[in-house]
Amino acid sequence: MSEPRRRFSDGPVVERVDVSRLSPVGRRPSLGSYIAQLWGRRHFIWADSRARAFAGNRDTLLGRFWLVGKPILDGATYFLIFGVMLNASRGVENYVGFLIIGVFMFQFTAKALTGGAGAMAAGKNIIRAFTFPRASIPLALVLRETISMLPVLVTMLAMILLIPPHAQVSIYWLLFPVVFLLQALFNTGLTLYAARLASAIPDLRLVLGFVSRFWMYGSGVMYSIDRFVSHPTLLAAMQLNPAYCVLEISRDLLLYARMPDMTLWLTLGAWAVITPLFGFIYFWHGEEEYGRE
Amino acid sequence: MSESPDDAPKKGIEVPLGEPTVSVRRLSVHYRVSSSEVERGWVSRRERLARRLGWNRIVTVRAVNDVSFVARAGESIGIVGHNGSGKSTLLRVIAGLETPTTGDVLATSTPTFLGVNAALMPELSGMENIRLGLLAMGHTPREVRKIVPDVLQLAGIGDAIHRPMKTYSSGMGARLRFAIAASDRPEILLIDEALATGDVASKERSEARMAEIRRQAGTVFLVSHAAQTIEEMCTRAIWLHQGEMILDGPAYEVARAYRWWAWNLAKGEVAKANGLLEDARAQLRATVVHPEDPTTDRHISRHAHPS
Numbered sequence: 001m002s003e004p005r006r007r008f009s010d011g012p013v014v015e016r017v018d019v020s021r022l023s024p025v026g027r028r029p030s031l032g033s034y035i036a037q038l039w040g041r042r043h044f045i046w047a048d049s050r051a052r053a054f055a056g057n058r059d060t061l062l063g064r065f066w067l068v069g070k071p072i073l074d075g076a077t078y079f080l081i082f083g084v085m086l087n088a089s090r091g092v093e094n095y096v097g098f099l100i101i102g103v104f105m106f107q108f109t110a111k112a113l114t115g116g117a118g119a120m121a122a123g124k125n126i127i128r129a130f131t132f133p134r135a136s137i138p139l140a141l142v143l144r145e146t147i148s149m150l151p152v153l154v155t156m157l158a159m160i161l162l163i164p165p166h167a168q169v170s171i172y173w174l175l176f177p178v179v180f181l182l183q184a185l186f187n188t189g190l191t192l193y194a195a196r197l198a199s200a201i202p203d204l205r206l207v208l209g210f211v212s213r214f215w216m217y218g219s220g221v222m223y224s225i226d227r228f229v230s231h232p233t234l235l236a237a238m239q240l241n242p243a244y245c246v247l248e249i250s251r252d253l254l255l256y257a258r259m260p261d262m263t264l265w266l267t268l269g270a271w272a273v274i275t276p277l278f279g280f281i282y283f284w285h286g287e288e289e290y291g292r293e
Numbered sequence: 294m295s296e297s298p299d300d301a302p303k304k305g306i307e308v309p310l311g312e313p314t315v316s317v318r319r320l321s322v323h324y325r326v327s328s329s330e331v332e333r334g335w336v337s338r339r340e341r342l343a344r345r346l347g348w349n350r351i352v353t354v355r356a357v358n359d360v361s362f363v364a365r366a367g368e369s370i371g372i373v374g375h376n377g378s379g380k381s382t383l384l385r386v387i388a389g390l391e392t393p394t395t396g397d398v399l400a401t402s403t404p405t406f407l408g409v410n411a412a413l414m415p416e417l418s419g420m421e422n423i424r425l426g427l428l429a430m431g432h433t434p435r436e437v438r439k440i441v442p443d444v445l446q447l448a449g450i451g452d453a454i455h456r457p458m459k460t461y462s463s464g465m466g467a468r469l470r471f472a473i474a475a476s477d478r479p480e481i482l483l484i485d486e487a488l489a490t491g492d493v494a495s496k497e498r499s500e501a502r503m504a505e506i507r508r509q510a511g512t513v514f515l516v517s518h519a520a521q522t523i524e525e526m527c528t529r530a531i532w533l534h535q536g537e538m539i540l541d542g543p544a545y546e547v548a549r550a551y552r553w554w555a556w557n558l559a560k561g562e563v564a565k566a567n568g569l570l571e572d573a574r575a576q577l578r579a580t581v582v583h584p585e586d587p588t589t590d591r592h593i594s595r596h597a598h599p600s
Contacts, residue, residue, distance in 0.1 A: 012579040015363040017316045019584040022399035026389020037431075044428035051417055051425055125413050128390070129470060130429040131403050291390040 028287035029133075037133045045136050049144035052122070067148050068155045075103040078222045088223035097160040097167050097255045102221035102247050104156040105183070108149050109243050110212045112187035115141050116194030117205045120290055127291055134290045135283050138195040142188045153180070160254060170257035176250065182272040183246045189275025192283040199290055219243040239263075242271040305528040305544055306504040311366030314481055314512040315387060315404070318582040320396035322357040322382050322536075356382040357393075358536040361580045366510040369503060371523030371544055373551045374533035380516045383533065384483050387514065399584075405479035407470060415459035419450065419469055422458050426473040440476050447502060448472035449495055468495055475502045482506055483514045500526055520555070524548035532573065540573045541580070 029037065038045075079099055082088040089095035116138055120127070123137040160167040198204045218225070219241055229235045238244060245268040252260040328351075357379045364370055372380040385391045387398055388406035413422045423444050427437045445454060448469045450461075458466065475482065482503070503513045503526070517523055523530050523544055530547035532539040540547045550573050557566040 012581045014581045014583055015313070015316075016583045016585055017313050017363055017399070018587060019316070019399060020586045021312070021401055022316055023401075025387065025398050025400045025404060026392065040431050041429070043434050044425070044431075047425055047428050051414055051421065126425070126429060128406070128408050129413055129474075130426060131405065132429045132431065136429070288389075288392065291388075 026288055026291075028284065031281070031284060034133055034135075034284055034287070038135055038139075041132050041136045044132065045140045045143060048123075048126075048136065049140040049147070052140065053144045053148060068152055071104045071107055071152060072155075072159075074107070075100050078103060082222040088227075091227060092224055094160075094165050094167065094255050096163050096165075098224075098251060099222055100156060100159050100163075101250050101254060102219075104152060105246055105250055106216055106219060106221045106243055108145065108152075108183060109187055109190065109246070110216065111145055112142065112191045113194050113212050113215075114205075114208055115145060116191030117198035117208050119191065119195045120199035121202075121205075134287055135192065135280065138191045138283065139188070141195075142184070142191050145187070146184045149180075149184075157254070167255050168257065170253075172253040172257055172259065176253050179246060179249045179253065179268070182268050183242075185272040186242050186246075186268070186275050189277070189279030192276070192279035196283050196286045196289075200286065215241075215243060219247060221247065240267055242268055242275075245271070303525045305369050305524075305526050306500070306507075307528055308367040308504060308507045310368060311510050312401075313363045314366050314401045314510075315364040316399040316582055316584070317360060317362050317364075317387065318397055318399075318584070320357055320360045320383070320386065320398065321355065321394050322379070322386060322391065323394045324354045324356055325351050326354055328352040355379075355536045357386065357533075359396075360533075360536075360538050361396075361582050362531065362538075362541055363580070363582055364512045364514070366512060367507045368529055369507055369513045369515065369527045369544075371527035371530040371548070372514065372516045372533060373518065373520055373523050373530055373548065375555070376518060377535075378533040379536040380518075380533050381485055382536075384485055384514060384516050387481075388483050400481055402480045404481035404483050405474050405477065407474050407482070407484045413458060413470065416457055418456060419448075419454040419458055419461070422469065423454075423473055426470075427476065430473075430477055444472045444476045447475065447498055449498060464492075468499070471499055475499070475506065478506050478509055478511065480506075480511050481514075482511065483516075485516045486518075520548040520552040534570060538577065539570060540577050 028034070079096065083095055083099065089098075092098050119138045119141050120134075127134060127137065161169070194204075194208065198208070218238060225238055225244070226235060229238060245264045249260040249264050249268065252258050360383065372383060374380045382391065384406070385408075386393050387400070388404050389398070390406065413426060417425070420441075423441060424437055427440055427444075428434070432440065448454070448471075450465050450468060453461065453465060454469075458469070461469070471484070507513060513527075515523065515526055527544040529542065530544040530551075531541045532547050532551045540550060550569070554566050554569040554573070557569060
């Protein structure tokens, strides 16, 4: 047991410390106890996502309108450039609907990437002030983005129904929530990856803007990629892209009233399981890094 | 340095000491940072070229150098030293926010750290920040409702609690963050200059809360460059200079020695100040932290000899 200081005539003070009661500080907990701690913080995750949604809309005049306004303006821009000027609409049935679904659905994933990269920097005050599993911060972000996507989706559906040539409601619309859920799961993993990478290498935040633009052109947001890519291997590789799968499945279900290809479902399903799983473990591995300056 | 009875100075509140709560053993933190400082003497050709290209030399900064001590339940330990003496780094390592280069820090529980950062969520009101902070500490919404009045009372910032936190003065922000962190009665509380600002009433409230934490087998660390704060709030003090421990002893003695040194330095009496520093260093008896585990009844590691 520990005793009071033992003094020798002139030598050093020997402090006997019973280390069975002590443990090293700042070590990351085991994965199991990390998940348990995270579950204990569920109220915090909820409150944090609400607080940031509120804070984020404060400095613009139109506030929440921009949630829907930005994709509408994006869509209008792409329509003018790709639809009217470059004539990318040739051979695409209901090009306006095609474009609207592409722009609205892709920005959900793009935001997960860029938002995740900024998450740890945006939450640094709270990270430095309190001890809690840091994954709460990116998870709160995903939660907020997913919830604010709901009014955006309603707008998207209203637009494809109202703008000619009108899409028809079909039985396949019932499957649309499944795509959205798979996309949200994929985004969760993506956010966790981006959060740790960008907190370790801040320069990545600048690079990610280019990555997301490159990704957008490769996912067939404003044109059908099989029209521009003829090489079969390259085309097959591009079809493994999860964002491409989301867009194709959504268009098949909402616009063309047909069952999407099983390959698309399976590819997206695999991404939706593997990405969050590995992303979570990857983020947890860096748990000791996030509080540092 | 004897205490005269007629002008009894204010001292930290004494509470009975208990078991060790934090063990710091041969701790060093070295940073590799770039420096544009021009080195005198011989400079290699490669280095000259590098400098011409705009790359700076990488130098090692010894922020904390071979520091050992043991903190016990009931202690309130002040860490004094000039700017850049490594006191904040030491505190951040104890908090587990930074990894030491060598040595280790053991603690009975995860320390609660109160840094010098400004507002938590600047857009939100103080009240919303309290709720969010308490939830981050792992409380349920029901517990939060119960704790909030206690936090409000301790913070004592009145109606400002409903205003956005970005409108707070630094003193108000610091008090609010202290009130949130202390509401939990953490076992180990680390405070970085947070209480230096604040009026007398709020200082007394926070000191009472710190004493309460220590009575419940807690330990409080307080970093400050103001010897006065350390003398009034602490029972023990550690004086750091350029990352090295100069003195470790009763707060009153250490703070007085530090203040006398700092005063001489400020007056430009560099030689005298250096002499005082050496005197203090000579008084320090090195601490050897000896880890033992009675459950297995064997020594965890060999004796760590002081250098």
